[in-house]
Amino acid sequence: MITIRRATCDDAADVHALIHGLATHQDQAWGLTVSVEDLKRLLARPQVGYLIAERDGAAIGYVSWLQRVSFWSGQDYLHLDDLYVIGAERGNGVGELLMRAIAEAADGTVIRWEVAETNVAAQRTAGFCRPPPNPPRPMGGAGLQRRPRFVVPPGRRPVRADGRRRPGGHRRTARRGGVGTAAARSRRAPARMG
The missing domain is CATH 3.40.630.30 (Gcn5-related N-acetyltransferase (GNAT))
Structure with a gap:
């Protein structure tokens, strides 16, 4: 016992x-x-x-x-x-x-x-589990919506939080070509002081 x-x-x-x-x-x-x-x-x-x-x-x-x-x-x-x-x-x-x-x-x-x-x-x-997916919701601006989060269950290919397979295998962090992408951030001019 x-x-x-x-x-x-x-x-x-x-x-x-x-x-x-x-x-x-x-x-x-x-x-x-x-x-x-x-x-x-x-x-x-x-x-x-x-x-x-x-x-x-x-x-x-x-x-x-x-x-x-x-x-x-x-x-x-x-x-x-x-x-x-x-x-x-x-x-x-x-x-x-x-x-x-x-x-x-x-x-x-x-x-x-x-x-x-x-x-x-x-x-x-x-009893931990992955958080439920966030439903799309307005983020400001005309028609901008949050994309579903991606999760990678152990031993599987990347899938979207809603369960659908995602093409490729790389990690996307924001809208393609949008303001939040790494490519867009690298194009921004550095802030000027003074």
């Missing part, structure tokens, strides 16, 4: 082992400089959160976060630092349980998490 609980200072050695596991998994063990004693101090801070997943008393994963404040909204939020599950437990739903546990611990507070685009497993665990 899997249990999830808040880590305490007494769990510093297990926390260190899990962090080392993540660093090794990401081929970044060389960058891990935190000690067990450092972790004891960090886990005592009120703005640091750390949940450990255990199976039969053995640590098998964790999720860690820091409490922060947004200067834009003036509201607190949780910055999810890491989500990690040991190799033998991946695919058993431990990551999802940890994500549900942090959502419960957040109690309605916004959670922010930056995930590498190449980390598809984490995106799947967190």
